[in-house]
Amino acid sequence: xxxxxxxxxxxxxxxxxxxxxxxxxxxxxxxxxxxxxxxxxxxxxxxxxxxxxxxxxxxxxxxxxxxxxxxxxxxxxxxxxxxxxxxxxxxxxxxxxxxxxxxxxxxxxxxxxxxxxxxxxxxxxxxxxxxxxxxxxxxxxxxxxxxxxxxxxxxxxxxxxxxxxxxxxxxxxxxxxxxxxxxxxxxxxxxxxxxxxxxxxxxxxxxxxxxxxxxxxxxxxxxxxxxxxxxxxxxxxxxxxxxxxxxxxxxxxxxxxxxxxxxxxxxxxxxxxx
Amino acid sequence: xxxxxxxxxxxxxxxxxxxxxxxxxxxxxxxxxxxxxxxxxxxxxxxxxxxxxxxxxxxxxxxxxxxxxxxxxxxxxxxxxxxxxxxxxxxxxxxxxxxxxxxxxxxxxxxxxxxxxxxxxxxxxxxxxxxxxxxxxxxxxxxxxxxxxxxxxxxxxxxxxxxxxxxxxxxxxxxxxxxxxxxxxxxxxxxxxxxxxxxxxxxxxxxxxxxxxxxxxxxxxxxxxxxxxxxxxxxxxxxxxxxxxxxxxxxxxxxxxxxxxxxxxxxxxxxxxxxxxxxxxxxxxxxxxxxxxxxxxxxxxx
Numbered sequence: 001x002x003x004x005x006x007x008x009x010x011x012x013x014x015x016x017x018x019x020x021x022x023x024x025x026x027x028x029x030x031x032x033x034x035x036x037x038x039x040x041x042x043x044x045x046x047x048x049x050x051x052x053x054x055x056x057x058x059x060x061x062x063x064x065x066x067x068x069x070x071x072x073x074x075x076x077x078x079x080x081x082x083x084x085x086x087x088x089x090x091x092x093x094x095x096x097x098x099x100x101x102x103x104x105x106x107x108x109x110x111x112x113x114x115x116x117x118x119x120x121x122x123x124x125x126x127x128x129x130x131x132x133x134x135x136x137x138x139x140x141x142x143x144x145x146x147x148x149x150x151x152x153x154x155x156x157x158x159x160x161x162x163x164x165x166x167x168x169x170x171x172x173x174x175x176x177x178x179x180x181x182x183x184x185x186x187x188x189x190x191x192x193x194x195x196x197x198x199x200x201x202x203x204x205x206x207x208x209x210x211x212x213x214x215x216x217x218x219x220x221x222x223x224x225x226x227x228x229x230x231x232x233x234x235x236x237x238x239x240x241x242x243x244x245x246x247x248x249x250x251x252x253x254x255x256x257x258x259x260x261x262x263x264x265x266x267x268x269x270x271x272x273x274x
Numbered sequence: 275x276x277x278x279x280x281x282x283x284x285x286x287x288x289x290x291x292x293x294x295x296x297x298x299x300x301x302x303x304x305x306x307x308x309x310x311x312x313x314x315x316x317x318x319x320x321x322x323x324x325x326x327x328x329x330x331x332x333x334x335x336x337x338x339x340x341x342x343x344x345x346x347x348x349x350x351x352x353x354x355x356x357x358x359x360x361x362x363x364x365x366x367x368x369x370x371x372x373x374x375x376x377x378x379x380x381x382x383x384x385x386x387x388x389x390x391x392x393x394x395x396x397x398x399x400x401x402x403x404x405x406x407x408x409x410x411x412x413x414x415x416x417x418x419x420x421x422x423x424x425x426x427x428x429x430x431x432x433x434x435x436x437x438x439x440x441x442x443x444x445x446x447x448x449x450x451x452x453x454x455x456x457x458x459x460x461x462x463x464x465x466x467x468x469x470x471x472x473x474x475x476x477x478x479x480x481x482x483x484x485x486x487x488x489x490x491x492x493x494x495x496x497x498x499x500x501x502x503x504x505x506x507x508x509x510x511x512x513x514x515x516x517x518x519x520x521x522x523x524x525x526x527x528x529x530x531x532x533x534x535x536x537x538x539x540x541x542x543x544x545x546x547x548x549x550x551x552x553x554x555x556x557x558x559x560x561x562x563x564x565x566x567x568x569x570x571x572x573x574x575x576x
Contacts, residue, residue, distance in 0.1 A: 052450050072452035080446045088494050089443050090315055090503040096444070103440035104453045106433055109500075135498030151447070161450070 003066060004029055005159050005191040006051055011060035013046055019215045020046055023060065026210060026219060030158070031189040033182065033205050035196060035222075038212035039253065044195040047212075048161050051193065052076065065158060074104065077152030077190075079165040079181075082145050085137040093139065093147045094119050094132045100151035118154060126150040126180055142173035149177055153184045160184065162194040166201055174201040181205075199226070200247050213253075222248070292523045298417050303476055303515040305424045306485065309469050310515075311508030312431050314490025316462065319442040321369060323487045325362050328376035329470045331383035332358035334479035336471075337404050338390035347404075348419040351471040358383065359467035363460055387479070407478030407530040420472050427468050434458060439500065476515060477530050484534040485511055492541040495548035510540045 004027035011024045020043030028034050036044045049055035050062050053071040062069050064076070077100070085091075091099075097119045098111055111119075123132045126146045131139060136147060145165060152160060160181060166174045182205040185192050194202060199209070199222070209225040211218045213234040218225045225231075226248050231239040240251040293300075317323055336354020340347045358379060366372025387404070431438070440448040441455045449455045466486075473482045489510035493503050518533030 054449070070452065072450050074452055076450055078447050078450035085443065086319070088498075089319060090494050090498050091439075091443060091500055092498055095500050099436070099440045099444065099448075100451070103436055103448065104451050105436055107436070108432055109435035109439075137498075148447075155451075 004063075005032075005065060006193065007061075007063045007066075008050075009061045009063075011050070011062055012058045013043060013050065013055070014058045019058075021212055021217050022215060024217055028159075028191045028193060030191050031185055033185060033192045033194065033202070033207045034210055035194050035199055035202055035206045035208075036210045036212065037196065037199055040197075042212040042214070044212060045163060047210075048163055048193070048195060051159075051161060052078070074155060075158045077155065077157035077160045079145075079148050079152045079160065079162045081164045082141055082148075082167050082169065084141060084144060087137050089135070089137040091136050092133050093128055093136045093143075094123060096136050096147050097122055097150045097154050100154035122150045122154045125183075126153075127176075142169050142177075145169060145173065145177055146180065149180045149184075153180075153190070156188055157190060160190050160192045160194075162192065162196075164196055165194075166196065166198070171201075178202045178205065203246065203248065226250075287524075289524060293520075296519065296523065298414065299476075300516055300519055302417055302420050303519050304512050305421060306473055306476055307489075307512030307515040308508050309424045309427050310473060310485035311489050311511035312428060312504050313466060313469050314486055314488075314507050314511070315494065315503050316431075316438060316442055317466065317487055318490050318494060319439075320462070322466065323483065324373055324376050325359075325366075326466065326470060326483055326486050328362060328380045328383070329355045329358040329467055330474060330479045330482040331380045331387070333383075333467075333471050333474050334404055335383040335386035335390065337474065337479075338387040338394065341404070342390045342394045346416070346419070348416050348423075348471065348475060351404075351474050352423070352468065354383070355467040355471040355474075356464065359463040359470075363463040402528070403478065404474065405478050405480050406528040407474075407476055407481060407533070416475065420475060423468050423472050427465050427472075430461070430465055434461060438462060477518075477533050478528070481530045481534050484530075484537045485515065488534075488537040488541050489514065492537070492544035495541075495544040496551070510537065514540065 006026070006028040008024050008026045011026075012022050013020045014022075026034075036047060038044055046055055050057060051064065051069060053069040053073075064070070064073060085096075098115060100122075101115050101118055102111060120129075120132075123129050126149055128143070128146050128150060131143060136144065139147065148165070152162075162181065165181075166177060169177065178201050181192060181194070182202075184190050194206075196202065199206065203222060206222055208219060209222050211225050211231070211234065213231070214236060216234045218230055218234060226241050226243075228239060228241045231241055231250060231253065235253055237252070237254060239253050242249045242251060317326055333351040333355035336357070337347050337351035339354075340350020361379065362372060362375055366375040391404070437448070437453045438458055440451070440453055441458050445455055469486060470482055473485045477485050490503070490507040492510050493506035497503055497506060514533050514537035517536045518529050521532040521536075522529040
């Protein structure tokens with residue numbers, strides 16, 4: 001049996017009285033593509049933060065490569081939600097990728113030949129050679145996200161954590177970015193944990209789905225989890241899952257079902273007033 | 275009359291002798307230019323320009339206190355700017371909080387400084403110099419302080435350069451990759467405090483931005499290369515300070531108007547160049563904006 005890259009055992013996370021997930025067990029093995037789905041506030045991003053060592057569990061354990069998670073790791077490639085870089089950021093596309101290789105290293109800021117070659121290879125593999133020397137902040141959202149994928153895979157990590165990396169990309173870029181991530185795990189056996197609200201662009205690649213909703217969770221293949229009975233149980237209300245021509249649609253899921261949503265909203269409002 | 279006016283601004287009689295007298299100050303100025311030019315791009319990417327101003331006012335208060343109590347002025351301004359940097363760093367983690375903290379600290383620091391200067395009975399050029407800068411005020415023991423502090427700042431910056439760049443442009447990813455983002459940000463605030471404190475000695479508290487921000491802002495107008503940006507920024511800053519000192523020698527005005535004018539001129543030229551060559555950049559703007567809007571409703575899986 002292959003040792004798990006990420007391993008959550010009886011992991012529970014809650015804030016106050018509210019539990020996001022309770023006694024969650026999940027082992028992600030090398031080369032596995034796990035999609036994390038669920039409504040806003042169901043704890044998808046918190047799961048990533050837990051794996052990144054930025055969020056402590058209420059109970060249970062989380063391990064990275066057989067050890068308790070450190071605060072951030074070189075073994076992790078992280079693709080954040082698409083956030084355009086500030087105009088005037090003094091970096092070219094290739095420099096952002098290079099940070100993925102040696103950005104953590106102290107010492108004189110001269111990248112070695114090895115690093116530069118690696119960066120060239122990565123830029124080519126994400127199809128960004130043409131704009132390698134362009135100021136990264138002037139690139140379009142889709143182009144920037146390609147560069148971010150390049151940055152995340154440049155150090156050949158054991159695990160790719162993706163937090164809604166397709167958000168606000170058009171269909172064409174959604175597909176190409178998903179394919180890049182899939183190619184990486186095929187080539188190097190990278191485990192992928194992919195948080196998204198829309199599973200369709202990645203459905204062809206997904207091995208397993210972790211569905212979080214209403215403090216409950218389900219793990220299984222897309223066929224096992226994305227079913228009307230399963231989601232109706234999780235949402236505690238009749239929900240219909242329709243599959244048509246390789247796409248999945250969920251009808252009747254309550255919008256913003258996660259109770260946490262209201263909490264966040266409340267905090268935000270009081271923050272402005274107070 | 276008008277001859278008098280111009281004579282105050284430019285007067286190059288006895289220039290070689292003067293030059294020899296202030297050679298140490300010129301060297302110190304060049305070193306400060308290197309410090310300002312190197313730290314400037316990070317001030318810009320970390321959005322700390324306003325913080326520099328806040329730190330410099332508290333640094334001014336510290337320096338005036340030192341003047342009043344007859345202790346080392348550089349030490350005084352170091353204490354002031356470090357206190358400000360720590361306060362801003364601890365209380366102002368978020369940009370909006372930070373700005374309000376700075377806006378609160380700034381008048382307080384300036385007020386304290388003016389209080390100490392009013393109580394101080396010594397030479398009035400010393401008073402004015404802390405605000406607007408001067409050349410000859412820097413004597414040899416102080417010069418040694420400036421050099422040591424500058425070298426510490428430059429060396430530390432070079433060592434943390436890469437992680438600092440990572441943390442400055444891409445905090446979330448840097449954190450995920452195990453970069454000690456919080457520690458680096460504290461170290462950077464300390465470096466910024468040191469750089470501000472030494473810059474004040476030459477250009478004065480009110481005009482520190484001309485050294486720590488303007489050269490970097492100018493460089494970032496014409497290049498996005500991570501090597502060329504600090505290099506140009508250093509060149510611009512050194513030209514501003516040294517050029518300012520050289521011009522100020524031939525006249526009876528403080529050094530700062532010369533420094534600020536040169537650095538502003540450089541900035542204008544860079545903006546012009548950036549505007550002419552930045553056609554691609556400008557053309558891409560609308561594309562980026564269009565892509566941020568969702569193209570279609572992807573209401574498939576909620």
